[in-house]
Amino acid sequence: MLPEPLIAIAEYPAPELAAEAKERLDAAGITSYVGGEYYRHHGNVALQVPESEAARALEVLEIEPPSPAPDARFAIRPACPDCGSDQTRPIPPYGLYSLIGAFAVGFLLCVATRSPIGIAAILPGWLLATWLSRDAGKQRCLACGRKWKA
Numbered sequence: 001m002l003p004e005p006l007i008a009i010a011e012y013p014a015p016e017l018a019a020e021a022k023e024r025l026d027a028a029g030i031t032s033y034v035g036g037e038y039y040r041h042h043g044n045v046a047l048q049v050p051e052s053e054a055a056r057a058l059e060v061l062e063i064e065p066p067s068p069a070p071d072a073r074f075a076i077r078p079a080c081p082d083c084g085s086d087q088t089r090p091i092p093p094y095g096l097y098s099l100i101g102a103f104a105v106g107f108l109l110c111v112a113t114r115s116p117i118g119i120a121a122i123l124p125g126w127l128l129a130t131w132l133s134r135d136a137g138k139q140r141c142l143a144c145g146r147k148w149k150a
Contacts, residue, residue, distance in 0.1 A: 004050040006033060009057050011044035018045040021061055025049065028060045078150050080141035087142040090150075095133030098125055 012018040018034045025032040025047075033048045049057045058065050077088050102125015109118030139150045 004052060006048040007051050007054055008035075008046040008048050009054055010047045010061065010063055012047065013044055015045050018047050021047050025057055025060055028056075030057050030060065032057065078139055080139075080144060080146055081148055082146045083141060083144045085141055085143035088139045089142060091135045091138050091140050091147065093133070093136050095129040095131075095136055098132055099129035101125060102129070 010018075010021060012021065015034065022032045022034055030053050031050060035046050035048055055065070077086050079086050080088055102122050105125070106118040106120075106122040109121055110116060111118075135147060137149065138147045140147050
């Protein structure tokens, strides 16, 4: 049977503070571990407990449970300046994709033909990437089609 995964319930700036919290958890019958390699990295020391005991450990230490991260699907999107629709999306970096594709094709042509002809394939890809990158970082309205810099 695999051991239960540990989760960090708190971080402390000094090992002494983490040890005090560990003693409180041990007194309450909760298994806990102090980790974080404080002396090597000069960072915070993490207090870890088994996942099944995390809620009880937070109660003993009187720590508020962390709020869940917001779901990216429900993030507020900027409204279109023309029609006011919230049906907007960022425009993907197609210029970067075409440049990467052109270098890949050029490299494969150089290797396959054993000549520098593949370098000629990079030029059209570079021109296409330059043309496509004009929309990089912009938003597009799905309702009216307008593009704008957000």
